[in-house]
Amino acid sequence: MGGVIGLDVGGANTKAVWRNGGERRAVSRPFEVWRDREALAAVLREVVAGVAPEPVEAVALTTTAELSDAFRTKREGVGFVLDAAEAALGGPPLFAFTTAGEVVPFAEVRARAPEVAAANWLASALAVAAVHPDALMIDVGSTTADVVPIAAGRVAATGRTDLDRLLAGELVYTGALRTNLAAIAPRVPVRDSSCPVASELFAISADVQLILGHLAPGAYTCATPDGRPATVEFARERVARLVCADAEQMAAEEIDAIAAFLHAEQVRQVEAAVRRVSGRFEVAPPVVPLGAGAFLAREAAEQLGRAVAELPW
Amino acid sequence: MGGVIGLDVGGANTKAVWRNGGERRAVSRPFEVWRDREALAAVLREVVAGVAPEPVEAVALTTTAELSDAFRTKREGVGFVLDAAEAALGGPPLFAFTTAGEVVPFAEVRARAPEVAAANWLASALAVAAVHPDALMIDVGSTTADVVPIAAGRVAATGRTDLDRLLAGELVYTGALRTNLAAIAPRVPVRDSSCPVASELFAISADVQLILGHLAPGAYTCATPDGRPATVEFARERVARLVCADAEQMAAEEIDAIAAFLHAEQVRQVEAAVRRVSGRFEVAPPVVPLGAGAFLAREAAEQLGRAVAELPW
Numbered sequence: 316m317g318g319v320i321g322l323d324v325g326g327a328n329t330k331a332v333w334r335n336g337g338e339r340r341a342v343s344r345p346f347e348v349w350r351d352r353e354a355l356a357a358v359l360r361e362v363v364a365g366v367a368p369e370p371v372e373a374v375a376l377t378t379t380a381e382l383s384d385a386f387r388t389k390r391e392g393v394g395f396v397l398d399a400a401e402a403a404l405g406g407p408p409l410f411a412f413t414t415a416g417e418v419v420p421f422a423e424v425r426a427r428a429p430e431v432a433a434a435n436w437l438a439s440a441l442a443v444a445a446v447h448p449d450a451l452m453i454d455v456g457s458t459t460a461d462v463v464p465i466a467a468g469r470v471a472a473t474g475r476t477d478l479d480r481l482l483a484g485e486l487v488y489t490g491a492l493r494t495n496l497a498a499i500a501p502r503v504p505v506r507d508s509s510c511p512v513a514s515e516l517f518a519i520s521a522d523v524q525l526i527l528g529h530l531a532p533g534a535y536t537c538a539t540p541d542g543r544p545a546t547v548e549f550a551r552e553r554v555a556r557l558v559c560a561d562a563e564q565m566a567a568e569e570i571d572a573i574a575a576f577l578h579a580e581q582v583r584q585v586e587a588a589v590r591r592v593s594g595r596f597e598v599a600p601p602v603v604p605l606g607a608g609a610f611l612a613r614e615a616a617e618q619l620g621r622a623v624a625e626l627p628w
Numbered sequence: 629m630g631g632v633i634g635l636d637v638g639g640a641n642t643k644a645v646w647r648n649g650g651e652r653r654a655v656s657r658p659f660e661v662w663r664d665r666e667a668l669a670a671v672l673r674e675v676v677a678g679v680a681p682e683p684v685e686a687v688a689l690t691t692t693a694e695l696s697d698a699f700r701t702k703r704e705g706v707g708f709v710l711d712a713a714e715a716a717l718g719g720p721p722l723f724a725f726t727t728a729g730e731v732v733p734f735a736e737v738r739a740r741a742p743e744v745a746a747a748n749w750l751a752s753a754l755a756v757a758a759v760h761p762d763a764l765m766i767d768v769g770s771t772t773a774d775v776v777p778i779a780a781g782r783v784a785a786t787g788r789t790d791l792d793r794l795l796a797g798e799l800v801y802t803g804a805l806r807t808n809l810a811a812i813a814p815r816v817p818v819r820d821s822s823c824p825v826a827s828e829l830f831a832i833s834a835d836v837q838l839i840l841g842h843l844a845p846g847a848y849t850c851a852t853p854d855g856r857p858a859t860v861e862f863a864r865e866r867v868a869r870l871v872c873a874d875a876e877q878m879a880a881e882e883i884d885a886i887a888a889f890l891h892a893e894q895v896r897q898v899e900a901a902v903r904r905v906s907g908r909f910e911v912a913p914p915v916v917p918l919g920a921g922a923f924l925a926r927e928a929a930e931q932l933g934r935a936v937a938e939l940p941w
Contacts, residue, residue: 349854382826382869382872384830384853384854384855384856384866384869385854387856387865387874387875388865388874388875388876389874389876389877390874390876429876429877433872458827458828476872476873476877477872477873478818478823478871478872478877481823481824481826481871481872482818482819482821482823486872487824488824488825488826488827489827494827495808495810495811495827495828495829497810497811498808498810498811498814498825498827499827501811501814505791505795506795508795510791510794510795511794511800511801512801512811513695513794513801514771514801514802514807514808514811514812515771515801515808516808516829517697540697541662541697541698542697543697543700552700552701553697556695556697558791558794559695559746559789559790559791559794559799560789560790560791561700561701561702561703562700562701563701563702563703563742564702564742564791565791
């Protein structure tokens with residue numbers, strides 16, 4: 316069947332896109348690499364078979380899995396991911412994408428492992444730049460948002476590594492699914508007061524977005540913190556625990572007010588990054604929203620009065 | 629051998645104290661009830677046998693395990709803990725401590741389960757009040773700090789439930805061991821700038837306190853987030869991940885500066901609670917520091933110029 320595959324090995328999700336001319340197919344599978352790193356090769360094999368059951372011309376890989384604590388350093392993590400991909404996908408030529416925007420054969424890239432770490436945002440931004448030469452890409456995933464300026468068809472980001480991107484406001488650690496609510500805001504509104512939160516992992520952003528109707532139950536694709544179902548009722552129980560309460564102590568409306576506050580705080584964090592990144596440019600090009608949390612990007616754009624441009628696929 | 633046992637069933641640690649006149653013995657065992665709640669009875673049996681191998685006159689129990697997400701409500705959690713204690717400790721009369729300060733036989737207390745939830749701070753405060761009739765007890769545990777005023781020999785707290793205590797500043801969700809660093813501060817200093825943190829569970833307060841020498845490796849009694857050893861070297865790798873970096877990208881001094889900042893922030897949070905709780909009283913009685921994180925309480929007292937009174941045991 317030919318065509319090429321783009322493979323993104325995240326810490327919590329592994330995704331593949333197959334493309335051949337105008338044809339396109341995508342698969343995403345939750346897989347938390349820190350829970351069982353030895354299973355990575357099998358997961359890669361499955362994901363790639365799912366998107367392209369017949370031989371392809373080439374596979375190009377990005378990875379962020381190396382940041383997970385399955386690995387002591389990014390060098391070790393990138394090496395492990397390259398090994399797993401080689402073991403799983405022997406056949407077509409394999410390439411890795413670097414934070415310099417190069418596509419490098421595996422054989423050459425091993426010595427340059429740190430340059431391969433977390434280049435996925437750049438791959439996405441280059442794809443956006445091919446369609447919208449002037450844009451602000453906002454890709455909100457399960458835990459992070461990439462806020463990447465594109466000017467005159469080029470990716471105009473300041474940072475290349477995750478650390479530099481955090482410092483530049485181009486990487487925002489807030490996402491639509493797995494973000495610990497205790498890390499979104501130190502206090503939430505309760506009974507006309509502001510209540511400090513419990514710093515446990517009792518509830519995540521998917522609970523908030525499910526309660527508010529921004530995510531359908533089927534879009535809650537990660538594990539729930541308590542192992543109970545991804546329904547509004549159980550999500551409310553999890554959110555109540557954020558202030559050491561339960562569903563007997565708090566009314567549904569009180570819990571939903573906490574959810575609404577935390578959702579607004581996530582939008583505000585994306586807005587702050589948009590303002591900061593946009594401040595470097597004279598014009599304000601349209602926002603291109605992407606990812607499972609694209610709705611958060613659209614809301615931030617609306618709050619800021621920015622135009623929104625959707626991708627054609 | 630007689631005597632009585634005080635048993636505290638926490639979400640992450642189970643503790644027992646045996647006392648007979650002037651004799652006293654204590655045992656603490658890490659046990660995370662949400663990982664395997666069915667093992668609770670066996671753990672209680674072991675802890676009690678460890679502190680008092682022969683029959684005692686009575687056992688009085690407090691519990692905070694009901695807040696863990698092993699249970700849908702506190703009512704369910706308290707019932708489960710009472711059942712486990714009954715199954716494990718059949719023999720001496722069993723009592724539960726309530727947030728009203730009563731000691732109630734198990735048979736009577738089952739219908740009043742919510743009153744039994746999280747009464748441990750009150751049991752501790754009453755013990756302190758017997759020694760220091762005017763004091764501010766600051767008990768810093770693995771994840772939380774109790775800031776409880778004692779006046780004229782009585783516990784003068786405003787809140788009784790955890791939610792009301794959070795709102796009153798009498799319960800502060802910061803601790804010496806298990807607090808997720810991403811929940812301590814939204815930003816940390818990196819290279820003359822302020823860097824947003826990754827909202828994962830990459831590192832905990834025990835890593836910070838170990839790096840700074842406030843905790844010995846043997847006092848790191850909880851699991852490390854990455855399953856690697858509780859040494860300064862590995863703790864630094866965990867803390868580097870908080871800003872998406874690794875030990876190749878950041879020097880030890882840079883990582884230690886992040887640790888120092890987060891430690892100071894924990895002290896500041898305890899200080900803020902002390903100021904708030906003390907504001908209700910005309911006099912400023914001595915601070916009585918308790919718990920695995922007593923050093924944080926002593927530092928907060930010093931910063932505020934408050935006298936410190938140690939307990940005689």
